[in-house]
Amino acid sequence: xxxxxxxxxxxxxxxxxxxxxxxxxxxxxxxxxxxxxxxxxxxxxxxxxxxxxxxxxxxxxxxxxxxxxxxxxxxxxxxxxxxxxxxxxxxxxxxxxxxxxxxxxxxxxxxxxxxxxxxxxxxxxxxxxxxxxxxxxxxx
Amino acid sequence: xxxxxxxxxxxxxxxxxxxxxxxxxxxxxxxxxxxxxxxxxxxxxxxxxxxxxxxxxxxxxxxxxxxxxxxxxxxxxxxxxxxxxxxxxxxxxxxxxxxxxxxxxxxxxxxxxxxxxxxxxxxxxxxxxxxxxxxxxxxxxxxxxxxxxxxxxxxxxxxxxxxxxxxxxxxxxxxxxxxxxxxxxxxxxxxxxxxxxxxxxxxxxxxxxxxxxxxxxxxxxxxxxxxxxxxxxxxxxxxxxxxxxxxxxxxxxxxxxxxxxxxxxxxxxxxxxxxxxxxxxxxxxxxxxxxxxxxxxxxxxxxxxxxxxxxxxxxxxxxxxxxxxxxxxxxxxxxxxxxxxxxxxxxxxxxxxxxxxxxxxxxxxxxxxxxxxxxxxxxxxxxxxxxxxxxxxxxxxxxxxxxxxxxxxxxxxxxxxxxxxxxxxxxxxxxxxxxxxxxxxxxxxxxxxxxxxxxxxxxxxxxxxxxxxxxxxxxxxxxxxxxxxxxxxxxxxxxxx
Numbered sequence: 001x002x003x004x005x006x007x008x009x010x011x012x013x014x015x016x017x018x019x020x021x022x023x024x025x026x027x028x029x030x031x032x033x034x035x036x037x038x039x040x041x042x043x044x045x046x047x048x049x050x051x052x053x054x055x056x057x058x059x060x061x062x063x064x065x066x067x068x069x070x071x072x073x074x075x076x077x078x079x080x081x082x083x084x085x086x087x088x089x090x091x092x093x094x095x096x097x098x099x100x101x102x103x104x105x106x107x108x109x110x111x112x113x114x115x116x117x118x119x120x121x122x123x124x125x126x127x128x129x130x131x132x133x134x135x136x137x138x139x140x
Numbered sequence: 141x142x143x144x145x146x147x148x149x150x151x152x153x154x155x156x157x158x159x160x161x162x163x164x165x166x167x168x169x170x171x172x173x174x175x176x177x178x179x180x181x182x183x184x185x186x187x188x189x190x191x192x193x194x195x196x197x198x199x200x201x202x203x204x205x206x207x208x209x210x211x212x213x214x215x216x217x218x219x220x221x222x223x224x225x226x227x228x229x230x231x232x233x234x235x236x237x238x239x240x241x242x243x244x245x246x247x248x249x250x251x252x253x254x255x256x257x258x259x260x261x262x263x264x265x266x267x268x269x270x271x272x273x274x275x276x277x278x279x280x281x282x283x284x285x286x287x288x289x290x291x292x293x294x295x296x297x298x299x300x301x302x303x304x305x306x307x308x309x310x311x312x313x314x315x316x317x318x319x320x321x322x323x324x325x326x327x328x329x330x331x332x333x334x335x336x337x338x339x340x341x342x343x344x345x346x347x348x349x350x351x352x353x354x355x356x357x358x359x360x361x362x363x364x365x366x367x368x369x370x371x372x373x374x375x376x377x378x379x380x381x382x383x384x385x386x387x388x389x390x391x392x393x394x395x396x397x398x399x400x401x402x403x404x405x406x407x408x409x410x411x412x413x414x415x416x417x418x419x420x421x422x423x424x425x426x427x428x429x430x431x432x433x434x435x436x437x438x439x440x441x442x443x444x445x446x447x448x449x450x451x452x453x454x455x456x457x458x459x460x461x462x463x464x465x466x467x468x469x470x471x472x473x474x475x476x477x478x479x480x481x482x483x484x485x486x487x488x489x490x491x492x493x494x495x496x497x498x499x500x501x502x503x504x505x506x507x508x509x510x511x512x513x514x515x516x517x518x519x520x521x522x523x524x525x526x527x528x529x530x531x532x533x534x535x536x537x538x539x540x541x542x543x544x545x546x547x548x549x550x551x552x553x554x555x556x557x558x559x560x561x562x563x564x565x566x567x568x569x570x571x572x573x574x575x576x577x578x579x580x581x582x583x584x585x586x587x588x589x590x591x592x593x594x595x596x597x598x599x600x601x602x603x604x605x606x607x608x609x610x611x612x613x614x615x616x617x618x619x620x621x622x623x624x625x626x627x628x629x630x631x632x633x634x635x636x637x
Contacts, residue, residue: 074161076153077161084154092200093150093201093202093212
């Protein structure tokens with residue numbers, strides 16, 4: 001018997017877009033306001049988990065063909081390597097820099113190396129959270 | 141600022157992460173692992189020399205000044221431990237090649253091994269109590285996986301106990317940190333030392349220090365060792381060896397760091413208690429080692445005796461005792477790895493860990509037998525092997541501090557250790573040969589022989605060349621007995637109070 005989950009599917013399709021957009025907002029907001037890589041990553045993961053719940057694991061896996069263990073490892077690697085990069089210019093580990101640039105569309109924008117570190121954090125959180133959820137669900 | 145200080149933490153971390161990305165290529169993982177550990181060892185050697193010439197090296201991560209930022213500090217004591225860690229890690233890593241099995245290799249054994257080393261190195265290098273907690277967790281979480289990886293019945297049963305015990309002690313650790321932060325308002329070790337010295341170590345601070353002693357005592361198997369014999373006999377040999385060599389030692393390191401740098405003002409309470417706990421640990425451990433007829437049990441109880449013995453050097457709180465502790469700590473890390481690898485090899489060959497079911501191995505395995513004999517002598521401190529010097533200094537230290545009973549118990553338990561380990565040698569290697577070559581359950585491979593042989597050579601070299609490392613050990617002792625040097629290296633000449 002095919003379960004009747006039309007409502008769940010339709011709501012999920014809209015909600016996931018909202019969740020993912022909001023998590024990007026959270027991610028960038030984290031530079032000066034509450035938010036950041038950890039929270040942003042966690043809300044991306046929650047969006048993905050919603051997808052897994054509404055559709056089944058196989059369907060989502062066919063559409064997002066990534067191994068989330070690899071995502072976590074790449075994330076930590078990016079975070080560590082941004083820290084390491086400051087070693088090459090003779091600054092202490094994890095040193096950061098930022099500057100203001102005039103970009104075509106955005107106008108005067110602050111660009112900071114801390115964002116790269118945060119990308120790593122976000123990927124690590126997404127990878128870990130989704131891996132945990134998936135391995136719990138696979139046990140059943 | 142010296143960026144070299146951070147390398148022992150990030151090198152194994154990065155290597156472990158790369159290994160996860162190339163999960164299928166086992167051979168490449170092995171090569172990366174060996175290379176990583178060797179580089180780590182070389183970094184520690186160069187750190188040791190820099191510290192010898194320029195004093196304690198520190199790094200403020202991201203350039204945020206201490207006590208506001210995260211300090212990473214390498215003094216001689218931590219640098220020596222880093223080097224010893226790289227040495228045993230290298231040989232346990234090599235030993236695991238032929239013994240750990242395809243299944244574990246495919247399930248991230250090598251990355252986890254390196255993450256464990258990351259945590260251990262981090263604990264040795266951090267200059268901040270909260271980061272000590274974090275590094276402990278990195279080490280413990282890797283050890284949780286390593287102890288249960290493979291999923292045999294025994295492993296799962298023991299890993300539940302192990303995880304439960306460690307979760308409880310970690311939560312106590314966090315609680316103790318919170319208390320200390322509420323009292324002093326800082327967690328930077330150097331800053332803590334400064335503030336505790338300024339306001340005086342009153343009853344409240346001493347109580348908190350005892351809470352720390354309970355936490356680290358549980359991790360280091362000091363008195364609270366009930367979990368250890370079970371947990372350390374469950375995982376495969378290479379893992380058990382690295383656990384026995386390193387995990388308890390990190391707890392010991394933390395006790396040394398806290399009670400020489402921060403809580404050193406009331407030795408008549410804290411250090412005496414440490415001495416009493418050390419004495420009980422040694423006695424109970426030695427009784428356990430003598431009583432059992434199972435190789436794994438005898439070896440794990442010997443780990444406990446070693447912990448007690450290292451700790452009484454701290455209890456004496458004299459520079460002689462401290463120097464002995466450092467010597468003995470180096471010796472103990474190497475010899476515990478060696479003796480666990482040897483014991484594991486015997487079990488691998490005979491297929492049993494019961495002493496009464498084996499006999500006469502020396503006929504077919506002469507080298508294994510003699511290496512075991514050397515390790516056994518070294519473990520109990522027979523000259524000229526590496527255990528001797530530490531034993532002499534620690535005993536002299538306790539006598540100088542007029543803790544004669546402590547020194548006497550130390551010496552008495554050494555005899556019991558000698559008896560327990562000779563029991564394995566006499567029962568396992570002497571006597572009639574039951575097992576012909578064909579009947580043996582497993583054979584020794586090249587990588588096993590290499591690892592055991594090199595560690596045996598290390599313990600002989602450490603005994604004969606003790607003079608060579610004297611200057612480093614002396615330096616480590618001096619800086620531990622004088623916390624000012626540490627304070628100056630982290631906080632600068634005119635610290636913010």
